[in-house]
Amino acid sequence: METIDPGAAASAVRYSRGAMILHWLIALLIIGNVLGAWLSEDLPKPDRAAIMGLHKAFGITVLLLTLVLIGWRLLHRPSPMVETLKAWEAALARVTHWLFYILMLALPLTGWAFVSAASQGKPVSIFGLFGMPALPVGFDKATVGTFKDLHGALGTLMVALFVLHVAGALKHQFLDRDGTLRRMVPFLK
Template identity: 65%
Template sequence: MDSTNTSAARYSRGAIVLHWLIAVLIVLNIAAAFVSEEMSKDDRATVMANHKAIGIIVLLLTVLRIVWRLMHRPPPLLESLKAWEAALSRVVHAGFYFLMLAIPLTGWAMSSAFSKGAGVSLFGLVTVPALPVGYDKPTAGLFAELHELLAFGMIALIVLHVAGALKHQLIDKDDTLRRMVPWMN
């Protein structure tokens, strides 16, 4: 593929930066949630405060990514994709957008309910106000269950997404991965 076709087939720089930044933050937050379960109460509180802050940042970056996508049309899917691959790609990406909004929102609602209306501190720089939800245990429990269920859905989508990317790179040997990986020319 010549350089003009390669650059035309790639996502915009903004989309690439947002993709990888959000991806890293999501993986960090998933890891933090799992490792914090074995920590002392004080250490867990510190990790979860960072988890909440990162979650709010993911929410904000996702809104920015949606605006970016509306303003910068993504490249078309490769013509070599089978119909089922194109359909699955669209479903997985729609699922990601849904979860990148729903997971932070349910986490924020859970935090609001558990803390009885206290805001979320973004690393001590600014406090994001609590959401107007019921500040009781049943409400907090509902949002906790939703948050966890959606997070496991995110893990499943990440595995599917990475498996698809590796399939295209290692088996199909097409340009799918090149479109989003900044160091691949």
């Protein structure tokens, strides 16, 4: 028998369907982008270029979906946190979520800026459908290097935050059993 405290279960209000769809779409695109960038590093040039073409389009999609998600959060009241969270857990979750939002904007923006500078102002192709204009960041070597390093460092930070976030989700699911995970997963009982 699961030992979910009825008070806690009752307080585990789900995120809205729209917020869940956006959360999981963004999460999948980010995981795909990190794996794609890392695993394609040693592939032959044309294969790497094809994967990085998708990486750029996925990344810009994350940027747009994040703007939609932020708009959604401003228009809808956020679902209240699980009541049984300790103060430090609630604070850590808040900081993690805020940092995620910042990275969900800053990672695509630094990638876009890097590619804009490195390609000397060429538009970024989105799945071959249309081009996003280059960001006006300058084309000199120092600018290219700065955005490349920044993009890489933010990518590492994103991975660290992801590990913390998933560890938190699993702790609440399997140790605390407080219904946190089902707030974001439509089919969990």
